[in-house]
Amino acid sequence: MLLSLRAAPSTRPPTPVSRPVRGLSRLARFSWLRCAEGISLWLAMVLMLFVHPMYAEAGPLEAEQPGQLYLIDHKSAWQEPALVLDSRFQVSVSGLLAQTRLTRTFRNTSDRWQEGIFVFPLPGQAAVYGLTMTVGERRIEGEIQPRAQARTTYQQARESGRKAATVEQNRPNLFTSRIANIPPGEAVTVELRYQQPVAYRRGEFELRLPTTLTPRYMPGTPVSSPAGSWQAGWSVPTRQVPDAPEISPFTVLAEDVNANSHRARIELEIDAGFALAGVSSPSHRLQVSVDGSRAMVQPEAGPVLMDRDVIVRWQPVASQAPMAALFHQQWQGEDFMMAMVLPPATTGPVLRRELVFVIDTSGSMAGESIRQARSALLRGLDTLRPGDRFNIIEFNSEAHALFMQPVPVDSRVLARARRYVQALDASGGTEMASALSLALAGQAPSDTGNGLVRQMVFITDGAVGNESALFDQIRSGLGNRRLFTVAIGSAPNTHFLREAARWGRGQYTAIQSTAEVDQSLGALFAAMEAPVMTDLEVVWPVGTADAEPARPGDLFQDQPLIQVVRGVAPLGEVAVSGQLPGGRRWQTRLDLASAAPGQGLDRQWARGRMDALMDHARLAGEQPDEQGIVELSVRHKVMSPFTSFVAVEKTPSRPEHSALDQERLPTLLPAGSDAGMLRYPQTATLAPLLTALGLLGLMFALAMAMLSRRGV
Amino acid sequence: MSRALLLIIGCSATLLVFGLWIPFKALVAQELLELAWAESQARQTAARPWPWADTWPVARLEFPEQAVSLIVLEGVHGESLAFGPGRVSTGAPAPMILAGHRDTHFRPLQHLQPGDPVRLQSANGGWQSYRVLDARVVDSRREAIDTGAINPDALILVTCYPFDTLDAGGPLRYVVSAEPVYAQEQNETVAAL
Numbered sequence: 090m091l092l093s094l095r096a097a098p099s100t101r102p103p104t105p106v107s108r109p110v111r112g113l114s115r116l117a118r119f120s121w122l123r124c125a126e127g128i129s130l131w132l133a134m135v136l137m138l139f140v141h142p143m144y145a146e147a148g149p150l151e152a153e154q155p156g157q158l159y160l161i162d163h164k165s166a167w168q169e170p171a172l173v174l175d176s177r178f179q180v181s182v183s184g185l186l187a188q189t190r191l192t193r194t195f196r197n198t199s200d201r202w203q204e205g206i207f208v209f210p211l212p213g214q215a216a217v218y219g220l221t222m223t224v225g226e227r228r229i230e231g232e233i234q235p236r237a238q239a240r241t242t243y244q245q246a247r248e249s250g251r252k253a254a255t256v257e258q259n260r261p262n263l264f265t266s267r268i269a270n271i272p273p274g275e276a277v278t279v280e281l282r283y284q285q286p287v288a289y290r291r292g293e294f295e296l297r298l299p300t301t302l303t304p305r306y307m308p309g310t311p312v313s314s315p316a317g318s319w320q321a322g323w324s325v326p327t328r329q330v331p332d333a334p335e336i337s338p339f340t341v342l343a344e345d346v347n348a349n350s351h352r353a354r355i356e357l358e359i360d361a362g363f364a365l366a367g368v369s370s371p372s373h374r375l376q377v378s379v380d381g382s383r384a385m386v387q388p389e390a391g392p393v394l395m396d397r398d399v400i401v402r403w404q405p406v407a408s409q410a411p412m413a414a415l416f417h418q419q420w421q422g423e424d425f426m427m428a429m430v431l432p433p434a435t436t437g438p439v440l441r442r443e444l445v446f447v448i449d450t451s452g453s454m455a456g457e458s459i460r461q462a463r464s465a466l467l468r469g470l471d472t473l474r475p476g477d478r479f480n481i482i483e484f485n486s487e488a489h490a491l492f493m494q495p496v497p498v499d500s501r502v503l504a505r506a507r508r509y510v511q512a513l514d515a516s517g518g519t520e521m522a523s524a525l526s527l528a529l530a531g532q533a534p535s536d537t538g539n540g541l542v543r544q545m546v547f548i549t550d551g552a553v554g555n556e557s558a559l560f561d562q563i564r565s566g567l568g569n570r571r572l573f574t575v576a577i578g579s580a581p582n583t584h585f586l587r588e589a590a591r592w593g594r595g596q597y598t599a600i601q602s603t604a605e606v607d608q609s610l611g612a613l614f615a616a617m618e619a620p621v622m623t624d625l626e627v628v629w630p631v632g633t634a635d636a637e638p639a640r641p642g643d644l645f646q647d648q649p650l651i652q653v654v655r656g657v658a659p660l661g662e663v664a665v666s667g668q669l670p671g672g673r674r675w676q677t678r679l680d681l682a683s684a685a686p687g688q689g690l691d692r693q694w695a696r697g698r699m700d701a702l703m704d705h706a707r708l709a710g711e712q713p714d715e716q717g718i719v720e721l722s723v724r725h726k727v728m729s730p731f732t733s734f735v736a737v738e739k740t741p742s743r744p745e746h747s748a749l750d751q752e753r754l755p756t757l758l759p760a761g762s763d764a765g766m767l768r769y770p771q772t773a774t775l776a777p778l779l780t781a782l783g784l785l786g787l788m789f790a791l792a793m794a795m796l797s798r799r800g801v
Numbered sequence: 802m803s804r805a806l807l808l809i810i811g812c813s814a815t816l817l818v819f820g821l822w823i824p825f826k827a828l829v830a831q832e833l834l835e836l837a838w839a840e841s842q843a844r845q846t847a848a849r850p851w852p853w854a855d856t857w858p859v860a861r862l863e864f865p866e867q868a869v870s871l872i873v874l875e876g877v878h879g880e881s882l883a884f885g886p887g888r889v890s891t892g893a894p895a896p897m898i899l900a901g902h903r904d905t906h907f908r909p910l911q912h913l914q915p916g917d918p919v920r921l922q923s924a925n926g927g928w929q930s931y932r933v934l935d936a937r938v939v940d941s942r943r944e945a946i947d948t949g950a951i952n953p954d955a956l957i958l959v960t961c962y963p964f965d966t967l968d969a970g971g972p973l974r975y976v977v978s979a980e981p982v983y984a985q986e987q988n989e990t991v992a993a994l
Contacts, residue, residue, distance in 0.1 A: 769941035770877035770889065770900040773961035773969040777904055779820030781967060786813025793806055 122795060129791040136784040171199035172271070172752050174207065176353040176395065178298055183360045184416055185429055185651065186689050187296050188284045189215075195268050196276040198347070199750070202743050204247065205268045207754040208338040210299040212285040213262035213584025216689075216696035216727045219282035220734035222254040222268075231255075231736035233726055235719050239733035243267060250743035254279045257733035259336050260556065262584035263302065270743045279736075284689045289429070291612050291647045292410045294361070295402045297599075300353055300395035301580045301756045303453050303552040304340045306519035307333040330554035337554075339755035343394055351757050352392035357401055359384040362414070362685065364406040371601035372400045372579075396757040397579035400601060413679055416687030417659045424658045425690035428627070430665045430677060431649040437620035437670050443478040443495050443541040444469070447528050448510075449549035449577075451485040451519035457603070457761030458578040459515040462548045464606045465575055466510050469546055472614045473498045478541065481506055484524035485517030519553050522562060529566035543570040544617055547589065551582030559585070561707065563592045571595040573617060575610070579759035596645050612647070619646035622675065624668040627652055630661030630681065637697030653694040659684045695725035703730075823883070827905035830884035834858050834872035842926055847875075856881035859888050861922040862899065867909040873899055873921075889959075896955040897921070903975070907960035910936075910977055919956065919979050931956045931979035938962050941972050954981045 175194040180187050195205045211217065220231030231254065234242060239255055246253035247269035254277070256266045271277045288295040309329030326333050343351065359368065361382045368377045374389040386401060393399065405411065414429040448466055450459065466481070473479055478495040482488055491509050496502050528545055551574075553559065563572060572593020574586040577600055590597035598613040600606055622644040627636065635655040644650060650665060657663075659681045666676035699718050706713035715731050722729040743749065830850070837850035838858040847857040860873040877887035877900045886901035901907030913919070919931040955978055962975035 769939070769959055769974045770882070770887070771879075771961070771970070772882065772900050772902050772907065772959060772974065773971065774823045774883075774902050774904045775969050776820050776823035777965075778967040778969060779816050779823070781820075783813050783815075783817025783820050786809055786816060790806055790809040790813060793809070797803075797806070 122798060125791050125795050129788055129795070132784055132788045132791070136781065136788065171197055171201070171203050171750065172205045172754055173198055173347045173350040174754055175349070176300075176351075178353060178355045178357075178399070180296070180298070180356065181358045181360070182287060182296065184362055184414065184685065184687055185287050185289070185427065186284050186687070186693065187287055188689060189282070189298070191281045191283065192278060193266070193281070194276050194278045195271055195754075197271040197273055200273045202273060202747050202749045203271045204749055204751045205271060205754060206265065206751065207268075208259070208263065208265050208302075208336065208756065210262055210302045210580070211264055211283060212297060212299060213587055214696070215262070215283040215285045216692045217256065217258075217264070217281060217283040217734070218689075218692050218726050218728070219280075220254065220256055220736055221280040221282075222252065222736040222738075223278040223280065224252055224738060227738075229736045229738055231734040233723055233728065233732050233734055236731050236733050239735040242735045242737060243269065246270075246737040247749070250741035250745065252277060252738040252742055253736065255733055255735040256281060256728070258728055258730050259332060260584060261730075262299070262582065263336055265335060270749065272742065284692060286651065286693070289411075289431075289649050293402050293404050295400065296357075297583065298355070298399040298401075299580060299583070300393075300397065300399060301340075301759055302338075303550050303578055303580050303582065303759050305336060305552045305554045305582070306451060306453065307337070307554040308518070308520055308522065309555070327554075329558060333554055338753065340758045341755040343396060343757055346755065346757070351395045353395050353399075354392050355388055355399055357384075357386040359386065359403055361403060361405065363409040363411060366404045366406045368401065368403045370399070370401050371605055372397055375401070394757065394760075397760045398581075413677070415659075415663075415679055415681060415684035416690060417681075417684035418687045418690040420691035423655060423691070425653065425655055425687075425694055426657050426659065426681065426684060427651070427653045427687055427690050427693065428663060428665075428679065429649050429651050430679070431647075432622055432644060432667065432675055432677075434646055435620055435669060435675075439474075440542045440618060441476045441540060442617075443543045444473065445480045445482065445495060445528050445543075445545045446470075447482045447484070447524055447545060447547045447549075448513065449485075449519065449521075449524075450483045450513050450515045450517070451552070452516050453519065453550055453552040454515040454577065456515075458550055459513065461600050461603050461606060462575075462577050463510055463513055464603060465548050465577070465600060465610055467507060468606060468610045469614065470503060470506055470510070472618070473503065475499070479506070481509060482524055482528050483513055484520060484527075485515070486520055487517075488520065488524040488527045490527055519549075521549070521553055521559055522555075525559065525562050526566065529562075529568070529570070543568075544595070545570055545572045545593070546575060546617075547572060547586075547593075548575045548577060549581075549586070550578040551576065551585035551589075553582070553585065556582075556585045556588070557707075560588060560592045563589055564707070567593055571617075573613060574598070575600060575613065579761050591642065594643060596648065616645040616647065620670045621645055622667040622669055625650060626664075626666050628664040628666075629654055629657050630663065631657050635694075637694050637701060639701065653690055653697055655691075655694050657681070692725055692727045695721050695727045699727070699729050824905050826883060827885075827902070831872060831906075834874070834885055838872050841924055845924065847924075850884070854880075856884070856887070858885075859924065860897075862886060863920040863922075864909055864913065864917070865920060866917050867912055869909045871901075871906050886958075896953055896957055898957040898959065900959040903961040903964050907958065908964065910958055910960050910975060911964045913958075913977055918982075919958075921956065930982040932982050933977055933979045936975065936977045939974050939976055941974050952980065955979065956981070 173196040175196065177192040179190040197203045222229045222231065236257060243253050243255040250270055253269045254266065256264055258264050266279060268277050268279060307327050307330040309327030363382055365379050365382060365384055368375065368379065368384050368386055373393055376387050376389045378385045384403065412431045416427040418425045446466055446469055448462055454462060475498055477498045479498060480495040481491040491506060572590060573595040574590045574597045576583055576586045581599065583599065587597045596613065596616055598609050600609050625641045625644060627641065629636065634657050637653050641650050641652060644667065661681055662678045663681060664676060664678050666674060669675055699721055702718055703713050718729050719731050722732040728734060834850050837848045838861060841848040841858055849857050856874045856876050858872045859875050862871045862873050863869065872885050874881040874885045874887050877889050881887040882900065882902055886899045886906050889898035889900060913933050913936060915933050915935055917933045919933060921929045921931065958977040960975050961971060962973040
């Protein structure tokens with residue numbers, strides 16, 4: 090095209106023009122044409138030079154660097170993940186427990202056999218009690234086995250070509266499922282059944298279904314750095330978190346996975362047991378149909394992206410807010426009962442407090458989270474009264490306190506604190522231990538005698554891998570303080586935050602969105618200021634009653650007492666009493682005969698007993714009673730840290746000569762959080778594209794100009 | 802006809818100017834940054850190259866083999882990368898991670914070979930020598946920089962890959978890792994002995 094354009098003027102005589110033109114202007118026009126030809130030639134040259142290397146380098150690259158071939162498949166397109174994940178939550182709430190059927194379908198879109206590995210969150214208090222693998226029409230029921238044995242069973246099935254599925258617990262709220270031998274182009278479905286207690290606070294029931302996890306920080310020095318390779322993305326084991334690689338799945342953006350993958354269908358069926366006033370969600374828009382005490386709930390948008398926790402709340406009609414509830418169930422000839430009692434609200438004298446705010450400014454908080462945390466902290470500063478003392482500690486890779494020690498509140502220091510909070514930014518690691526030791530230190534002798542109530546507010550997403558060590562630190566350093574935790578973000582580590590508050594004799598609150606900061610924290614700060622009921626006692630009519638938790642913790646305002654007990658028939662009365670500040674004693678009695686039928690109480694009790702055994706080991710500083718936990722776990726079919734579910738197909742399906750590929754499914758980055766420092770930055774400009782387009786356009790224009798001149 | 806022509810010429814010229822403006826800005830900014838770097842070295846404080854800049858020079862990077870010298874800026878946001886390579890903000894004991902545009906400042910990265918020297922000057926004027934260990938291509942959708950797993954003394958240079966493509970939003974990154982070279986004087990002493 091370029092050549093013909095250039096050739097055209099020379100072959101075509103410039104003279105035959107229709108109208109008479111004066112010689113001078115003809116000459117000018119001719120030289121203009123010459124000039125344009127010259128320019129267009131030069132432009133063409135520049136464009137060629139500019140575009141040439143892009144074609145030149147596309148070809149020989151693969152030959153030169155064979156090691157990098159794996160990135161590009163034969164169509165030189167980026168290889169799509171082979172497995173597509175489809176999740177379905179079918180939740181049925183009955184009374185205080187929610188039973189969930191979580192069905193995950195792993196579809197193999199590649200033409201090779203695949204093994205899928207998926208690390209996923211469950212609620213921290215979940216009791217997992219069933220696994221079923223479905224292949225085509227066949228359903229294979231999983232069985233519970235000690236962890237090591239389950240692994241061996243799975244490995245053997247995997248090697249022999251049989252389809253198999255297993256689920257094991259990495260943390261109480263973090264599980265790994267493996268599915269072996271998914272045939273090319275087919276799907277394997279794994280159904281997980283678990284139950285979780287429903288939270289009841291401030292006259293409102295709440296259920297939280299986690300769908301993804303915030304990438305966790307692994308403190309400690311790497312144990313072994315494999316020579317010459319840094320396993321980017323997958324955390325390597327560290328001295329403090331030896332299982333770091335297992336709990337650090339790749340986190341990707343929603344647009345990086347298949348358009349149908351990582352979507353969850355959610356169906357919720359609520360049987361509240363009282364007339365419902367409404368059902369709402371701070372995380373998703375819901376489609377609700379209420380019928381008396383029953384409700385069917387699902388997200389309005391259909392399948393939802395698994396990038397944030399699904400939260401559903403329901404409220405009773407004002408006069409029907411339950412103050413107590415009893416459930417009874419017989420399981421294998423044994424009686425199980427569950428009791429919920431809500432003490433009435435009381436008022437007490439205004440407390441003078443020493444308040445230490447600890448705020449997480451690590452990289453995982455970047456984005457929406459740090460904004461929520463900042464406004465939570467500012468809201469906390471507003472609750473301070475003259476006579477109180479306070480301090481602020483921020484931590485990422487290092488901890489930093491605003492003041493050397495807690496200072497009395499006055500307008501000057503408050504203004505300084507507000508400026509400090511507003512300037513907080515999120516980046517770096519999550520060295521929580523140093524922040525805790527800073528917050529738990531500084532027990533000046535004069536402070537203990539001056540009647541100050543010492544409280545700590547810990548604002549974080551809990552994205553750490555060394556939870557257990559931190560619980561120990563809280564327990565041993567707590568003294569007479571109380572630790573309150575505030576969960577931030579779309580997918581906080583609620584297990585860590587709930588347990589930290591429990592070991593810290595405090596309470597846990599989650600913030601769903603910036604708009605909710607005021608409401609959620611208002612309730613928390615009200616509870617912190619209200620009197621606490623201590624020394625709780627529950628007396629069951631049978632002496633041999635086996636209750637979990639055996640010794641309930643202190644109760645804050647609007648917080649119910651919940652106990653599950655084994656070996657109590659629905660006869661007689663249960664007495665609940667507690668100590669209020671100022672020596673008053675509160676007590677109430679419930680008639681056991683009025684108990685409603687319940688389900689899953691035995692599992693709830695077993696989970697509680699296993700937690701108690703783990704707690705006991707932590708308090709005594711010894712290894713947990715593994716034997717006892719495994720026995721409980723197998724008897725009640727409830728998963729524990731030492732047992733896993735495994736389901737294996739009877740006959741092999743993968744031919745021996747076909748290889749098995751392995752794919753680790755990524756999880757989605759929680760909504761609202763910045764990809765953070767761990768993501769590769771965008772390092773290309775639009776310059777080459779703009780230049781190429783500009784050159785092309787100019788050439789085109791010049792060509793047009795020449796043609797039109799000639800055509801005149 | 803001529804109006805349409807004028808329009809096309811206008812648009813194309815604008816595109817071309819924008820396209821050329823980016824490398825031009827990158828080139829000129831480095832000259833301005835030299836002044837700011839000299840100032841921050843002299844005063845030992847972070848000196849902003851121009852009053853409204855939201856970044857400041859933090860180091861000087863040299864590829865002696867390619868005779869390239871660059872001023873490194875703080876941060877890897879678009880504004881800093883337009884003027885020079887940026888330092889990824891990490892926690893305290895973490896490797897030095899620098900990112901730059903493949904079309905401008907970090908174009909020479911493609912010529913770095915394992916064993917090549919790289920030098921970095923910090924704000925206090927001291928030079929640290931590095932040796933290139935390897936260069937890899939990574940898929941940024943699958944991998945992230947795990948600062949905990951890299952030697953905290955290491956130097957990591959990141960740019961986009963492939964070097965010659967029109968697509969500015971591709972997922973691939975070219976990652977050069979370099980390890981520090983210490984005790985050079987000692988070796989020389991030994992050699993002299």
